[in-house]
Amino acid sequence: MSAHKENGADCQIVTVTVNGDVPAGTSSSSTFKKGHRRAWSMPSGHKDKRILAVVDNAEEKIIGNQRRHVVRYRLHPYKPKKEAKNLHDVQTFDESILPPAEEDDCELEVNINEEEIICFPRLETARKGTRTIVKRFWEAKWKAQNFEFLPEWLQDNEFLRTGHRPPLPSFFSCFKSIFTLHTETGNIWTHMYGCVAFFGIALWFLTRPHNLVNWIDKAVFTTFFVGAITCLGMSFAFHTVQCHSVGVGKLFSKLDYTGITLLIVGSFIPWIYYAFYCRHLPMVIYMTMITVLGIAAMIVSLWDKFAEPKFRPLRAIVFVAMGLSAIVPTVHLFITDGFQYLYEYTILHWLVAMGSMYLIGAALYAFRIPERFFPGKCDIWFQSHQLFHTFVIIAAFIHFHGITRMAMYQLERGSCDEQLHERYGSNYELSDLDVWLKGMHY
Known part of the structure; x- marks a missing residue:
């Protein structure tokens, strides 16, 4: 040479x-x-x-x-x-x-x-x-490489010193690397297992007989299943093929963030539906609110610079802000129905547990804990992104359990007329939307 x-x-x-x-x-x-x-x-x-x-x-x-x-x-x-x-x-x-x-x-x-x-x-x-x-x-x-030997577009976390995949020029090589140990192994397998698990649950739930689960409940739960499966599936795909090339990495990064947005929106809709089960006007308002926020988050996710390492805190802030928007309908319910209703019928305790899981995971991801304090010691296992993935899966299962309980509560409490009369008495005035929907029902 x-x-x-x-x-x-x-x-x-x-x-x-x-x-x-x-x-x-x-x-x-x-x-x-x-x-x-x-x-x-x-x-x-x-x-x-x-x-x-x-x-x-x-x-x-x-x-x-x-x-x-x-x-x-x-x-x-x-x-x-x-x-x-x-x-x-x-x-x-x-x-x-x-x-x-x-x-x-x-x-x-x-x-x-x-x-x-x-x-x-x-x-x-x-x-x-x-x-x-x-x-x-x-x-x-190909062999696993140190961080400083990677091309700049693969240098995402400088605290992970060894065990990185080099650029792999084919999808076959990328998917074959699933079965080898490197910095992305844990990230790939955690969300792959989660995706398969929720796909199985969705298949079981949506095939229940109509006399057990009606089509409206199936449609409401479908939004959650689509969000969870898409989020975990896109995350699994992104972590598998991100080393293919610059273009493929950017594309699947955007799909990954889009999946996160769909999970947040898909988690909101069942909760809002059952929390405002008999009051359609606030139900529509809050569903519209989270949908608009989701579209805005998707637009931000399509921005190329959004995936750069220096914007890691911004990514965490965007998705945490979407999650914290649940405070608005929660305060609404507290004012109109009181704390007991929130605790017993809107699974507030499960909602807090789910939010805590997301917040802890997002904080670990944003501040790169624990590898920040132990550079080179968490290269393969127990790095922040793996912990973040684990908390996301736990939070998703907590939320599924919670909205299932909410659906059961509503089925046990009788018709909307009976519920509204029990909670507000005969002085409760239906909104125009409630009156119209009630007329359509009858």
Whole structure:
């Protein structure tokens, strides 16, 4: 490898074909030895990024009874601009001489993002093969890396020092990494289990006979199930594929935050429905309120900078603020119905328990506790994001239990006319919306 200060470095990979009748580059004839790794290992210093550009993929040399397929690469400084590189932009370079494999004892980690590999083969038919060679080599050899060796777009938590996945250029590699230990293993499995659990509960609940659960209750609970399954499923997917590339990471990050928003909205609607079971006007007002807040949170989530590490506290504040908006209908119920009604029929104690779980999890996530106090000690297990995931699942199950109790209370208390007369006497005036809906019912 020869290096130039301004023009990068020149690299070449040589594959040896023992049988000259077999095309070079096939899995049956090509061998990648230790020396070949050295030929195109990239510098792994902090923020030291390069782009590998194939400038010659068609040269073959016959040496004795062997055929050598020479693939020349050009190593360029990384430029974070969305501009295409053309072949005429690649300057000419001197052919470099590789050390024999047996003399190369310096095995370096290879840090390559497939999106940054730009191929310029001479023959159109060679394009796919060239990318396959590099891609297979990278997928077969990836190892967990230290934080400082990661590209900037994967540097999310500097207190997790080791065990990070490098950029993996295919979805197959990303999903295969589920079964290896790294910093995202706990994050992946916690919400994958939660997603499967809520999917099973939803399937059981929504298939109950109509005489046990009517269609309105099923529709109300569906909002919660959709929110929980989407949130946990998107979180599982994001933590699985975030190392694929910059674009994929950003896309699934937005889907992850959208899932969180849907969980919050989906948790609100059943609670509001049963808390204001016989008073449709405040029910509609508060459902509209949380829906508008959810849409606003989704819009903020689509902002690219929202996913950056420095906006971690802002993310926590946005979602905590959505959760704390439950204070408004709670105060309404306290004023109109009193504390006893709140405690007995709107599962206030379960609501407080659920909110506490979310707040504790969000605080751990925002302040990166405990790894902030023990850098490098919580890289694989018990990091803040894993604890946050655990608290989210606990809170979701608490909420499901609570709204189930609320639904049972309402079924046991009789019709709305009986409930309103019992609580407010004969002087209670129905709103125009209540009168209209009552007329529609009859």
